[in-house]
Structure formats: structure tokens, C-alpha cells
Amino acid sequence: MGGGRGDMRRKISEIMADMDKLHKVKLTDEQIDELNKALCDLSVTYKNNTIYLSRDLLYKQDAWKNLKKIKTVHKCKLMIIDAMESMEDIQDLRFAANELKGIEFKLQELWGFPKDARWHKFWEVSHCLCPKMDNNDWYPTGRCFISGNCPVHGGKYEI
Numbered sequence: 001m002g003g004g005r006g007d008m009r010r011k012i013s014e015i016m017a018d019m020d021k022l023h024k025v026k027l028t029d030e031q032i033d034e035l036n037k038a039l040c041d042l043s044v045t046y047k048n049n050t051i052y053l054s055r056d057l058l059y060k061q062d063a064w065k066n067l068k069k070i071k072t073v074h075k076c077k078l079m080i081i082d083a084m085e086s087m088e089d090i091q092d093l094r095f096a097a098n099e100l101k102g103i104e105f106k107l108q109e110l111w112g113f114p115k116d117a118r119w120h121k122f123w124e125v126s127h128c129l130c131p132k133m134d135n136n137d138w139y140p141t142g143r144c145f146i147s148g149n150c151p152v153h154g155g156k157y158e159i
């Protein structure tokens, strides 16, 4: 029968040798950087809403340096969207919508995109009565449809 005491000792020394090798591996700063990027949490959560940032896009836009800020601003966005759900006052809603517009511009800046309102999906907030299908159909051409009755965007609201 195999697996005597000698075999077991040999096996253990092999494992120890492997561990030793592993320990001696020196990662370059670049490799450590890549590992950190691969492991870092790209989710942003506020209450029941969670969004996930795109790792590919962070690479594509070379936006890793702004990741912390991007996450913070996204969290603000989720907070405002959440707050709007329970808002009843039209002035509050419009104020919040305007803040969101600023946040969208800030995100574009942090992601390294041009600041361009054509990419803002303003019709996705609570209480908005603007025609969603039309707006989605024409997105992101810049052609937008605003309902005069929309408490958030109706009237003088400009995007």
C-alpha cells in the first residue's frame, strides 16, 4: 500500500516549497494596480437601489482616477431620485430636477465625456409626465418631448 509516512513528508515539503515560491513572487506596481482594479467594488447603493459601474467603461474612458468621485456623485443621484419620489411640492421637484441636471453634467465630466444634455434621461424621474416612449425613441438625438402638464419639466423648464 502506498502513502506511507515518507510519501506524506515528501508531499508536505512539496506544498511548502510551492508556498515559498508564491511568497517570493514580487508583483510590480502595475500588477498590483491591475489586481486592485479587478477586485474593487463598483457598486453604488442607496436604500433599495444599486447600480453597477462598468469596469470596461472605466478602462475605455481612463476614468479610474475619478472612481471615488464618480461613486459619490452616483450616490447623490440615487439620493435625489429617491427623495423626489416622496416630494409633492412643485418647486421642490423642479429644484431637485435641476440638481440632477448638474449631477449628470458632473458625471459626464468625471467619466471624461463631453458635457452634453442630449444624454440625460430627464424623463426617468418620479412625477414626470413627459412622454417616455417618444423620449426613449429619440434618445440621444437631443430631440425631446416635454409635456406642458409635467410638474417637473412643464412650463419654462429647459434642458
Ligand SMILES: [Zn+2]
Pocket (backbone or CB within 6 Å): 122, 123, 127, 128, 129, 130, 146, 147, 150, 151, 152, 153, 154
Ligand atoms: Zn417631465
